[in-house]
Amino acid sequence: MFTSRNPEPAVPYWRLSGVYFFVCAVLGTMLPYWMLFMESLGYSAWQTGQLTALQMVTTFIAPYVWGEVCDRASSRLRVIRAGNLAAALIFLCVFAFFEHYWALVLAVCASAFCWQGLNAQFEIITLNHLGKDPHRYGRIRLWGSFGFLSAVWLTGQIINLYSVALLPYIVAGLLFTLWLMTLVNRDQPVKEQPDGNLEQPGGIWQNPVLWLLLVVFFLVNFSHGSYYGYYSLFLKQEGISAAVTGNLWTVAVASELLMFAAMPWVMRRFSLRFILLVSLCLTAFRWLGTGMQAGNVAELTLLQLLHGVSFSAVHTVAVLLFKQCVHTAHEGKAQALYCAVCIGGGQAAGVAAGGQIWAISPVASFYFSAAVAAGAAVIALLFLTANRLAPAGKEQQV
Known part of the structure; x- marks a missing residue:
């Protein structure tokens, strides 16, 4: 665990790293294999591509929406926790909609809107903890890359040994674990920033x-x-x-x-x-x-x-x-x-x-x-x- 050079609290290295690990693990589970799962349900390549395109749309819209919400909220971390819980709960709807294409698309995209859209906001939590030591960011963020790589390999092994039908169960488990990781993290108080030459709020x-x-x-x-x-x-x-x-x-x-x-x-x-x-x-x-x-x-x-x-x-x-x-x-x-x-x-x-x-x-x-x-x-x-x-x-x- 990193320790600071002053009386400020130590950086919660493993708790912060855990969030990056599981965020990227969810991505590493869905990105290479969700198309295979959709194919196993009998959906065409065109329908699968449609879902992929709609998910890309959420990556354009969701981060800015959550950014507005978090900047106005009293606690950024509370919003992140609520959003990730919503992502996990919404994803559970997938199990009821395997045979209903548009309902399935809505559930997947709504879940992604929450967990993917909030990734940028957790960056601020991490940087606030690092304070005057932002150079330590890479040591925390590398666990995201490791999580992605581990998820791609392990999920591929599970699918080969058993069935692609297990994929939504794996994703749901990872989403709930990600939410639990947000619960063990805490907000870091931010010192008031003098106006200086920075733009004023609204500018x-x-x-x-x-x-x-x-x-x-x-x-x-x-x-x-x-x-x-x-x-x-x-x-x-x-x-x-x-x-x-x-x-x-x-x-x-x-x-x-x-x-x-x-x-x-x-x-x-x-x-x-x-x-x-x-x-x-x-x-x-x-x-x-x-x-x-x-x-x-x-x-x-x-x-x-x-x-x-x-x-x-x-x-x-x-x-x-x-x-x-x-x-x-x-x-x-x-x-x-x-x-x-x-x-x-x-x-x-x-x-x-x-x-x-x-x-x-x-x-x-x-x-x-x-x-x-x-x-x-x-x-x-x-x-x-x-x-x-x-x-x-x-x-x-x-």
Whole structure:
């Protein structure tokens, strides 16, 4: 457990980590396997795709709705607890609607609206606990990645040994466990923030730094679209076996975990701006190299190691900058915007655009991703200056 260097309470490392673990475990259980469960119920690929599309819509809307609610509530954690309990209870309705498509869709989407929409709000709980030690965020967040990886593997083993019919029981169990993890956590009192140069409540949309952050992190997530949507297919077309493809994905996840673990060391030595600029440049290099070294497994393995930079480092910097750039009264909405616009919107738009370019040339889709990431780096270099990223009245990490 982490201890602070002052009389403040110790950071509840395992309780915070537990929430990230089970949030990502739910995602790791549903994302790869829910389509298989829908197919087992006799639903068509079109109906399953419809459900997936509607779930994506909830990821755009839900975070901002919950951000508004939490920013107005007396206790952010109470809202998170209530929302996660609602998610678990609503998901139980799935068991009554296996043969009723639209009722099943409504139950799944309503549950996702609660548990996925509240993820961004728990980031604020974590950062408030960390206080003057935000560099420790990566050590907590890495358990989310570990939870996702564990859930994908264990759920796959259960389905292979028994039946995909067990999937909703697994998801329900994880949702209730996630709710229990929110109960053992506590709110951390936040010191009143002097107004300084930060925008006053109500002026979040007049904050130029927020807009710049939205653009930069939208673009870097957009650049991942071809990777998340078509990387495995890309490797298959280059004659790389499914086993090797799986190994390459494993290398990326391992790199992700290691980078989260290393972020405390990195953040003690370099500013957030420097980390961001280097990460964006390496992300562009990664996509360029992927296109150029398509059939070279050794080169692709080295490029997959950069996933820790393009995802873990970028995400850590984003969470901290979106918290830092706004008034305390708007922190919930800022994290929600990052989650909805940059992650949800950016990746969805990137997959769609990558698919259009893929139809012309698979290699070109990764060159396009490299250009987008490079564009994000240029914008960050020219406009996200140290002065802009260091508003008065908050802890500066730039």
